[in-house]
Amino acid sequence: xxxxxxxxxxxxxxxxxxxxxAGGGRRRRIIRRLVFxxxxxxxxxxxxxxxxxxxGRGAAVEYRTAAxxxxxxxxxxxxxxxxxxxxQVEVGSEVSGTIETVMVDYNDAVTAGQVLARLDTTKLExxxxxxxxxxxxxxxxxxxxxxxxxxxxxxxxxxERVRELSDGRLPSRHELDAARAAERxxxxxxxxxxxxxxxxxxxxxxxxxxxxxxxxxxPVDGVVLVRSVxxxxxxxxxxxxxxxxxxxxxxxxxxxxxxxxxADVGQVREGQGATFTVDAWPERTFPxxxxxxxxxxxxxxxxxxxxxxxxxxxxxxxxxxxxxxxADIVVxxxxxxxxxxxxxxxxxxxxxxxxxxxxxxxxxxxLFPRPARTRPxxxxxxxxxxxxxxxxxxxxGKPVGVPVTVGATDGVLTEIxxxxxxxxxxxxxxxxxxxx
Numbered sequence: 194x195x196x197x198x199x200x201x202x203x204x205x206x207x208x209x210x211x212x213x214x215a216g217g218g219r220r221r222r223i224i225r226r227l228v229f230x231x232x233x234x235x236x237x238x239x240x241x242x243x244x245x246x247x248x249g250r251g252a253a254v255e256y257r258t259a260a261x262x263x264x265x266x267x268x269x270x271x272x273x274x275x276x277x278x279x280x281q282v283e284v285g286s287e288v289s290g291t292i293e294t295v296m297v298d299y300n301d302a303v304t305a306g307q308v309l310a311r312l313d314t315t316k317l318e319x320x321x322x323x324x325x326x327x328x329x330x331x332x333x334x335x336x337x338x339x340x341x342x343x344x345x346x347x348x349x350x351x352x353e354r355v356r357e358l359s360d361g362r363l364p365s366r367h368e369l370d371a372a373r374a375a376e377r378x379x380x381x382x383x384x385x386x387x388x389x390x391x392x393x394x395x396x397x398x399x400x401x402x403x404x405x406x407x408x409x410x411x412p413v414d415g416v417v418l419v420r421s422v423x424x425x426x427x428x429x430x431x432x433x434x435x436x437x438x439x440x441x442x443x444x445x446x447x448x449x450x451x452x453x454x455x456a457d458v459g460q461v462r463e464g465q466g467a468t469f470t471v472d473a474w475p476e477r478t479f480p481x482x483x484x485x486x487x488x489x490x491x492x493x494x495x496x497x498x499x500x501x502x503x504x505x506x507x508x509x510x511x512x513x514x515x516x517x518x519x520a521d522i523v524v525x526x527x528x529x530x531x532x533x534x535x536x537x538x539x540x541x542x543x544x545x546x547x548x549x550x551x552x553x554x555x556x557x558x559x560l561f562p563r564p565a566r567t568r569p570x571x572x573x574x575x576x577x578x579x580x581x582x583x584x585x586x587x588x589x590g591k592p593v594g595v596p597v598t599v600g601a602t603d604g605v606l607t608e609i610x611x612x613x614x615x616x617x618x619x620x621x622x623x624x625x626x627x628x629x
Contacts, residue, residue, distance in 0.1 A: 272519075273519050296308050321403075454496070465524060466523050535605060
């Protein structure tokens with residue numbers, strides 16, 4: 194660096210020394226700040242380690258246990274549905290007309306053949322009388338045709354006799370052929386008259402049947418559930434028979450129609466017992482038995498179910514058609530099975546307990562502990578047996594895992610069919626950390 198004109202050499206050297214000292218002072222300040230920051234972090238880390246270590250040593254873990262027991266297990270499938278009569282009959286009218294009288298009302302008990310209602314028969318009787326007159330006219334036409342036939346037959350016989358006596362000279366062949374044709378026409382008229390009688394009698398039969406159907410009879414013994422008509426109401430049976438009454442054949446025996454989920458239908462079979470409840474009698478439980486599991490499925494909002502029919506006795510007439518019922522179908526019963534609470538299968542000890550109580554680890558591991566790792570449970574063959582499950586028991590005050598193979602469950606207890614679980618073994622169902 195060239196010396197500035199007019200400046201002494203000593204002044205230049207002094208400026209250089211001052212510049213060097215200024216740069217060194219900045220570096221020293223930066224180093225002091227870094228050292229201070231490191232000291233603060235180390236102190237904070239040591240305080241955290243001391244705090245966490247103290248809390249960990251001072252905390253006590255209490256375990257709640259339940260013993261493995263032997264007992265009976267009932268596995269059920271729950272389904273909902275509605276009660277319906279075993280045989281429900283809708284009674285209608287095949288003829289049109291005006292309701293003249295109604296003989297029954299709601300809840301009336303009826304017997305087979307009992308009159309339920311009558312239609313006005315004025316028009317139907319007139320049609321039947323007209324048909325009877327047509328039958329009489331057809332029979333008269335038959336008598337006339339038969340008389341004509343007899344006349345033509347006699348004329349033909351006379352001409353043939355004349356021809357025989359005259360050695361074929363009289364009458365002429367033309368006259369003889371005309372007489373024979375007249376006889377055949379008379380025979381045809383007789384056949385037509387007989388067909389006319391059959392047609393008129395058939396029409397009469399239809400009118401008389403319609404007249405009989407104007408009276409509505411009960412087809413079964415039962416109870417009137419619905420009455421859809423009143424006197425004076427017009428019934429039009431043009432395209433289909435209108436429903437006038439709905440009868441339940443026998444309410445002392447009913448059926449419960451429930452929808453079984455597709456996941457449970459493989460366990461449900463005919464002959465299995467069940468119980469159900471209804472909202473009208475929440476304190477009562479009614480027995481039932483499966484009589485049919487239908488192959489046809491139903492789908493609603495993506496849920497596939499299968500209709501299942503249960504036979505129900507209703508001797509006291511407590512149950513009514515249409516009631517909503519919740520049924521518990523017994524699909525499996527186990528006796529003297531080794532059972533554990535489901536809470537024992539759900540329990541998993543915290544990570545600290547799984548390390549057998551050893552302390553230590555790096556500072557980073559204490560400050561930033563990693564979350565516990567869990568392995569997904571593997572299911573078995575889909576028939577209720579599941580492998581890869583584990584329960585925990587206490588040995589020397591520490592939780593130890595015991596692999597098991599589980600079977601059926603009722604939601605509270607689970608059957609143990611394999612593993613080292615013995616009768617009476619205490620199994621951990623819950624752990625609680627308590628500070629002193």
